[in-house]
Amino acid sequence: MQLAWSESEVQDLHGALIQLKATIAQKMLGQEQVLEQVLLAMMAGGHALIEGVPGLGKTLLVKSIAESISLDFKRIQFTPDLMPSDVIGTELLEEDAQTGKRVFRFQKGPIFTQILLADEINRTPPKTQSALLEAMQEGSVTFAGERHVLPKPFFVLATQNPIEQAGTYPLPEAQLDRFLLHITVPYPGADQECAIVMQTTGVASQSLRAVMDQQQLQRVQQLVRExxxxxxxxxxxxxxxxxxxxxxxxxxxxxxxxxxxxxxxxxxxxxxxxxxxxxxxxxxxxxxxxxxxxxxxxxxxxxxxxxxxxxxxxxxxxxxxxxxxxxxxx
CATH class of the missing domain: 1.10.8.80 (Magnesium chelatase subunit I, C-Terminal domain)
Known part of the structure; x- marks a missing residue:
């Protein structure tokens, strides 16, 4: 089957991807393979579960990706007392100033974004974890019988710590299967670790600039599909x-x-x-x-x-x- 894309457009998209990878790599020293796999998940339009011991830059990776792509970004710190409404939103009772009638209005939660960092996702009970199921599969959430569509593109980039078992709740198989990739973050090499320490113990580094926009990312996703x-x-x-x-x-x-x-x-x-x-x-x-x-x-x-x-x-x-x-x- 012939690919109906011009050579110049394909080259432009590939150049943007290379620039994106190089930009994020400025912050993620020694984790090129991890970075590549997260980008693969986003290019394929899927979600990624990122697993590694504390202090290896999992959260920094997701933040760096959000800075480098012009997409909305929100973070949820998952805790044992987090409720589903803290993720998807809730209804507020408001009074209409003109009519005096009281009506319920849906207040959207942090899941209404394009890149959602679900930090330490396994620290919240299954009831709250399940609040992500519909969003990850259907790109929408249902509250009080009404369906609310999430922005596009929508990615869940979740992190978890494999060594801490106290106070954690293993993700059910149905939710795990909704992650396109499960990415493990290894320890960096000795030279890379020295470079990381040098970079992070001096003057605070500046934020990354956006090198790819939403339209380019969606074109990349279309190219992958076709x-x-x-x-x-x-x-x-x-x-x-x-x-x-x-x-x-x-x-x-x-x-x-x-x-x-x-x-x-x-x-x-x-x-x-x-x-x-x-x-x-x-x-x-x-x-x-x-x-x-x-x-x-x-x-x-x-x-x-x-x-x-x-x-x-x-x-x-x-x-x-x-x-x-x-x-x-x-």
């Missing part, structure tokens, strides 16, 4: 996802240690993110390496391990290595 991909690669993506299901898998590691595998949404996410990966790297043809580059972040939060996996010290990395050995179908 980018052709071969049926062979789609079959490869579906094969990788189906091999995570114990009842269908030919991998003994999966049959022995996984309780549940990934659903069809994982295959959709894999194809979309592979397209975004190709566009970000200046290619208009999706290849096998694009699928493999995003496979870990697409599947990490969608597999449910059994008790035996913990007993035998089987980790996600082991399953990912086994999946990457699967050849492309003929």
């Amino acid at each position: 980018l052709p991909i071969s049926e062979r690669l789609v079959r490869y993506a579906v094969t990788l996802v189906r091999e995570t299901r114990p009842q269908d898998s030919g991998l003994s590691l999966v049959r022995d240690y996984l309780s549940w595998g990934a659903g069809t949404r994982a295959a959709q996410s894999l194809v979309l993110c592979a397209k975004a990966h190709a566009v970000l790297h200046g290619r208009l043809a999706v290849g096998r390496d694009d699928l493999r580059a995003v496979l870990g972040s697409v599947l990490r939060h969608r597999l449910v391990f059994g008790f035996q996996a913990e007993a035998d010290n089987i980790r996600f990395a082991d399953v990912l290595d086994a999946l990457l050995q699967i050849p492309m179908p003929a």
Whole structure:
């Protein structure tokens, strides 16, 4: 299928993406891979769950992205006492000055934005976590029987701490599946960590300037959607996802240690993110390496391990290595 885009427009969008990545990287030293994966989620029009120990710059990353793109940005600090109305909004009783009648008016909550930083999302109870479900899937919220549409584009970039268990509530599988990618933030290298300390202990750095606007981002998302991909690669993506299901898998590691595998949404996410990966790297043809580059972040939060996996010290990395050995179908 021919891509109905001019070469100059594609080059302009790719140049804007490279500039965006370079601008944010000024603040995110040593986290280029993490930054790239968050950008892939936004290019594909999805949400991202960012996981890492405290002090690695998860919140700074999201703030830097918001500064570099001309989009509305709000932050919610999730706490155990946060209520759903604190997220989506509530109704206020107001009196009409002219008629004297009292009427209810919907007061929009912080979810009515374009980039929502859900900070420490696993520190709030499931009732409040569920307030995000409709917003993440449908781009709207329903309150008192009335549907309210969220601004477009809309992204939830959520953070969580993997080592703190006291006072946390694991995200239910239904909500995890609505995140396009689950991105882990590693420790930086020694040289990179020295550079970070030098940069952050001197004179306060200035805010980043916006280098991409809403229209450009939406054009990038359209390009990702329209980018052709071969049926062979789609079959490869579906094969990788189906091999995570114990009842269908030919991998003994999966049959022995996984309780549940990934659903069809994982295959959709894999194809979309592979397209975004190709566009970000200046290619208009999706290849096998694009699928493999995003496979870990697409599947990490969608597999449910059994008790035996913990007993035998089987980790996600082991399953990912086994999946990457699967050849492309003929």
